[in-house]
Each structure stands twice: as structure tokens, then as C-alpha cells.
Amino acid sequence: MDKSINTKTVTAETAGQLGLLPEEFEMIRKFLGRTPNFTELSIYSVMWSEHCSYKNSIKWLKTLPRKGSQLLAEAGEENAGLVDLGDDLACAFKIESHNHPSALEPYQGAATGVGGINRDIFTMGARPVAQLNSLRFGNPKLERTKWLMKGVVKGIGDYGNAFGVPVVGGEVYFDNCYTTNPLVNAMSAGIVKKGNTISAISYGAGNPVFIVGSSTGKDGIHGATFASEDITEASADKIPAVQVGDPFQEKLLLEASLELSKTDALVGMQDMGAAGIACSTSEMSAKGKHGMIVHLDRVPMRQDNMQPFEILLSESQERMLVVAKKGSESEVMGIFEKWDLNCVRIGEVTEGDLLKYYFNGELVAEVPADSLVLGGGAPVYDREYREPEWYRDNMSFDIEDVKLPSDLVEVARFLLGSPNIASKRWVIEQYDTMVGTKNMTTNTVADSGVVNLKGTNKALALTVDCNSRYVDADPEKGAAIAVSESARNIVCSGGEPLAITNCLNFGNPYNPEVYWQFVGAIKGMSAACLKFNTPVTGGNVSFYNQATSGEKTEPVFPTPVIGMLGLLPDKKRLTGIGFKREGDVIYLIGGSRNDISSSEYLYSYHGVKRSPSPYFDLDEEYRMQEVVKLLIKEGIVCSAHDVSDGGLFVSLFESAKIAKKGFRVDTDIDFRKDAFLFGEAQGRVVVSVSPENQEKLAAILAQTDVDFTLLGEVGGDQAVIDGESFGRIADLDLLYENVIPSLMDDL
Numbered sequence: 001m002d003k004s005i006n007t008k009t010v011t012a013e014t015a016g017q018l019g020l021l022p023e024e025f026e027m028i029r030k031f032l033g034r035t036p037n038f039t040e041l042s043i044y045s046v047m048w049s050e051h052c053s054y055k056n057s058i059k060w061l062k063t064l065p066r067k068g069s070q071l072l073a074e075a076g077e078e079n080a081g082l083v084d085l086g087d088d089l090a091c092a093f094k095i096e097s098h099n100h101p102s103a104l105e106p107y108q109g110a111a112t113g114v115g116g117i118n119r120d121i122f123t124m125g126a127r128p129v130a131q132l133n134s135l136r137f138g139n140p141k142l143e144r145t146k147w148l149m150k151g152v153v154k155g156i157g158d159y160g161n162a163f164g165v166p167v168v169g170g171e172v173y174f175d176n177c178y179t180t181n182p183l184v185n186a187m188s189a190g191i192v193k194k195g196n197t198i199s200a201i202s203y204g205a206g207n208p209v210f211i212v213g214s215s216t217g218k219d220g221i222h223g224a225t226f227a228s229e230d231i232t233e234a235s236a237d238k239i240p241a242v243q244v245g246d247p248f249q250e251k252l253l254l255e256a257s258l259e260l261s262k263t264d265a266l267v268g269m270q271d272m273g274a275a276g277i278a279c280s281t282s283e284m285s286a287k288g289k290h291g292m293i294v295h296l297d298r299v300p301m302r303q304d305n306m307q308p309f310e311i312l313l314s315e316s317q318e319r320m321l322v323v324a325k326k327g328s329e330s331e332v333m334g335i336f337e338k339w340d341l342n343c344v345r346i347g348e349v350t351e352g353d354l355l356k357y358y359f360n361g362e363l364v365a366e367v368p369a370d371s372l373v374l375g376g377g378a379p380v381y382d383r384e385y386r387e388p389e390w391y392r393d394n395m396s397f398d399i400e401d402v403k404l405p406s407d408l409v410e411v412a413r414f415l416l417g418s419p420n421i422a423s424k425r426w427v428i429e430q431y432d433t434m435v436g437t438k439n440m441t442t443n444t445v446a447d448s449g450v451v452n453l454k455g456t457n458k459a460l461a462l463t464v465d466c467n468s469r470y471v472d473a474d475p476e477k478g479a480a481i482a483v484s485e486s487a488r489n490i491v492c493s494g495g496e497p498l499a500i501t502n503c504l505n506f507g508n509p510y511n512p513e514v515y516w517q518f519v520g521a522i523k524g525m526s527a528a529c530l531k532f533n534t535p536v537t538g539g540n541v542s543f544y545n546q547a548t549s550g551e552k553t554e555p556v557f558p559t560p561v562i563g564m565l566g567l568l569p570d571k572k573r574l575t576g577i578g579f580k581r582e583g584d585v586i587y588l589i590g591g592s593r594n595d596i597s598s599s600e601y602l603y604s605y606h607g608v609k610r611s612p613s614p615y616f617d618l619d620e621e622y623r624m625q626e627v628v629k630l631l632i633k634e635g636i637v638c639s640a641h642d643v644s645d646g647g648l649f650v651s652l653f654e655s656a657k658i659a660k661k662g663f664r665v666d667t668d669i670d671f672r673k674d675a676f677l678f679g680e681a682q683g684r685v686v687v688s689v690s691p692e693n694q695e696k697l698a699a700i701l702a703q704t705d706v707d708f709t710l711l712g713e714v715g716g717d718q719a720v721i722d723g724e725s726f727g728r729i730a731d732l733d734l735l736y737e738n739v740i741p742s743l744m745d746d747l
Contacts, residue, residue: 081537106151126190138179168449180547475520490566507555555649578658666713
């Protein structure tokens, strides 16, 4: 082993500086049978980081339901989940985080998050057809928050718009806990013919290994390690750990990759995301039970004097590793030359398990591929967890301690003016939602994004959901609610839930109370996924989402974002949220509760920050959703909209605003009026039906044990509740639409 490239003495202290624990340094020495050099240690530091190895989470991730007849690839088998859609089609979909990069350089951090998740899709041979995102920011009145939000939204918009994939859904939340550490989660879905997928695998001794796409620079070096540590006052010094993206290069890479996938030349292909060449060479080799020889000096570089460890760890964007069949070199190179992209043979596949990296003819690193990866030699930990004292305090909340406001019109206007409830049009208008002409919810606003599967009677339904306030109040119940709300949104749109991907955003796993939140969320997610038959196809764990200032460390709310895929078996069933006709009758499907726990109303209007999660019963939720499915299938309802953030009043308003059709409803005297209107008890959907279908609806519901309430009817131009006008829909809409623009225009 030649160690002249890196003369730095490698010790346990060196390992610690790279984020490795003392016991991990000893594990590496045992794997190698010697002390690693600096390049080798750098490879282990990124591959054994939480971001790549899931060493603090994999034990619990394995307990999630991961099997189902609809799955063509289980969690962890490929770059993304793969679900059978019928008609010889499959959907590849996945969600990932780019939180830490976005906290330092919001534009490039968010843009490269979009680029990375789309590459995960098309490296499987699927053409991306839809993007979604889940964004969390701090206090929107702060200049830093506005700067972050403007940068993130512009980064997502600029990259996605240029790449040419529509944004069909998403969510934006604000809370002080995200002020330093925002969350930027990006989801992508693509379509591929069954049998035409590409695997991230390497095998066949003598097969050539190519790096394709952009040149390699120093951007993103140790990005995976950076994503596996707290954000501190010194984090700004690590801006080089943030990658720089080029969406036009990615578009070329997409077309070249899909063209290559149609040939017989390809063995396997993987995106170079986190940990760059080190990750793709090790994961593909370990999966195929082969080794590789890689010549790092052959890698096309855009910066001079790059060291071997920098080339290996660079996270420069728009790059792939391709393993082709021997003898097909000219065919592969011809395809990428046609698309004006780099395609350089940097090595070959070998027998055995060793990865040998050379630089200018000298061996600079030699490591067993299996020792680097999840499921191989990467460490697995069982972390301590402990229920926090404040959890019991949450349970002591009593609604009777909250005085009923005398002016509920004021409360309603307050909620419509809350950034968490108000229109996100300022965000949406920066995204191209219509490119590709497949987005069916551009004109029909629905609870989920719906994407036309041209040439079939079907459509995809996609959503991202998580109310992190609920998860903070009760991790197990809150995560189950996130899955259930995702399913509810797909059902209300006319779809059938199929599977989920998740992005699990938490604080430091070494904190027992944070890890307790993580374990609880996994348990709740598991229960709900089993109930709805939506297995987990993969996703992302993002720990260390917290801010450290001096001696004080504040984690973000536990935020397990659920990305759910559903299918409309008949796209004619697409159901929007908007009221359609004067005189249509409004019903609430599901039971009301005397509950305001963890609602936006309680949290923001009353300032009560600690309470339980809202009322939720998984069995009731499931039965209610089955009824809504049936009502839509039978063509009985004109609109369907779930009750979630802001409660029943906000749902009614959002249904009314679409066509500016007012409503006249009455509250139920069995419940406090604020709970009935603004409480966020789960398992409820607002539907409108034509008068002639009332009897059909009543007949179906009478055969179930699902509660339902006649609320009132569509009519007029005002929101009228118990005979009192809460305002003209047009005026309320003006308030609702102008909140975010007014805040952002202040910058």
C-alpha cells in the first residue's frame, strides 16, 4: 500500500475529526488488517456517516412494513421504490432531504436536492413525471427566514422548471423551531415499462466502468458527513460542502441515460449523490459481489490539483457511474457523445470484493466493498431512548381551561391570516405546474396531485403530508396521522393508496428524548401503513436537524414526512375540493369531537404550545375513508375535501373559494363551537352532493357505522354559520391570498 499521497498521520483523533467514533476506527483497522491511510479513512467517514449508512436508524427502519403484492422492488433494493400500476407500467418514486445544505446556501441547496432526487428516478430507467416538496421554515417575519424561503423556492423552481418536470403538490409550514435549521424535502415520481428498469449493480469481471455527465470539482466534499452533524455558528465555514447544480446538464443526462437503458450494453447504473464516487463504486460492487479497479486521475475534473480523497468524496452534481458489458464500449460512448456529455472509462469490474483506487499509477486506497455499506460492514447501533417529562405534561391539557372566544369571526379571520393556513400561491407560482401536460389538478384543484397516465384509463395520485406539531405532541400518534392524512388526501381525490416513501427529519439520535421521538414515529407509521396496505418503499433519514448556539441546543419538531403514491383506477373519478353548484348539500363524513388539541387555533391564537395530538382512531379513520371511496366510485359526491389544518371552517372556506360559491351551515350544539369549527380532530371529510343524490348517500352511510352530519348547503357569496355572516368569500380569499406575498415583499 502506497501512502505517499497523503502524509498526514492517521490516528483515532484523525478519525474523530472526520466524524468517526473511536470504536469505529478500531473496526476499520480490523477490516483492513492494518491502519488505514487518510484516503481510506475519508471513504469510511462518509460511507459510515448517518446520511449513508443509517447506522443509528436501520434497526427500527427494518420494522416498517416493506412487503406487498404491488411492490416490484422492496425498500433498499434499488435507488427508489418501484410499484406495479398495471397496464405493463410501474412507478418509481422516492423522497429525500437536503436540509443542511439549504440552511447555508438555500438556492443551490434546494436546487441540488431536486436534481438528486430526479436522478434517483431516471437511473432506474424511469422518466420523471412529477415533483413534490415539503418545506419547513422558521418565523416568517424574520429576515433570515425570508432569505431562506426565497432562496429555497427559487432553487426548486429554477432547477425543476429547466429540467422540465411539473410540481404537482407540496406543503409549507412555519415554526420557530425551524429558524436556524429549515427542512427541504424533495420527492419525485417517474414512469417506466415493467421489465425495462435499471439496477444499481456491478458484476462481470472485465466489464468496463464509466463516469458520465458533468466534470468533478471540489463542491460537496464531505457533504454526507456535513449532513450528519449539528448546525452551529461555525457551519457557514462549510459552504464548500454544498453542491452546485446545472439543470440543463441534468436534462441531457436524463435523455442519454434513458437511451442507454434501451440497449443491451448496460449492466448497472447509479447516481453519484452523497459521497460521490466512493458511494457509487462501493454500493454497486457490494450488491453485485464483485470488486473494482478505479483510476481516479482519469476522472474529468474542472479544478486543478485535486487530491484522491477529494475526487472520491466530491458530490459534484449531474454525474453517474455506469457499468457496461465488455465489448460495448463504443456504443456507450457514442450515446453520451451524441448528448455532448463526458463519458470516460475510469476502471473495470474485478473478481472478489476489493475496491482498488489508483492515482497516476499508484494505489492510494484498497478497501473491501462490503465493509463500507449498509447491510455489510457498516456499524449498526441500538440507541438509548427515554420518554421526556413534557410528554406527560401534554396529556394534562384540559379544553375547559381555554375560554371560548366571544368573537369567532375574528378567530376565523386570524386562521385564514396564519402563514401555516394561508394560500401558498406565492410559492406555487414560481414552479412550472403544467410542463408535460400531464398534471390533471391544474384546473381541478384536489387534495392530492393527480398525473395523467396517457394511453390508459388511469392516473397517479401523489401527496406529501406531515403535521409536525402533532408528532411533537405524540410521536406515535402523530406519525400515524401523517400516513392517514396522506391516504385521506388520495382517497378524496378519487384514488386508492398504494405505497409510501418517507423522509424522517429528527434531531440528534444520541439524545435519548429525540430518539424516543424517532422510535415512536416508526411505530405509529408502521401501524398506519399496515392498516392502509401502503408498504414503505424506501426514503431517507435525516438526523441532526437542530441548532446549537453556545451551550443551548434546540432540535426541530420531529418531522416524518410521508410521500404517498396512489392510483386512480379510472381518471374520470378525479374529485376536486371545490363546491360546484348552488343548492348542493354539504355533509361532514366522520365524527366531530370536543377537541382543540394541537390545533393551529390553540397553538397560534391562544398561544398554548403544549397539548396532546388531536383526536385520532385508526380504525375509525380507515372505515371513514372506505365510505368516501365508495361514494366517489358510485358518482354520488360532487366534491370532497379533508378536514385538517385549521379545522372544519378552513375546509369549508377552501372548498368555497374555488368557484367563489358561499355556504350556509349550522354547528352542532353537542360540541363547543370553537372545537366544531376550528378543532383538528382526525377522520373527517367534507363532501357536497346534489339534492337528488342525498337519499343515495344516506342509504350507503346507513349501512355503515361511520358518523355523518348534514351541515348545510352551497349558496350565496358569503360564509354563513348559524345565521351569522363570517364574510364574503371574495373578501376572505383576499385575506387568505395576500399573507405570504405581504411577508415576502418586506425583504
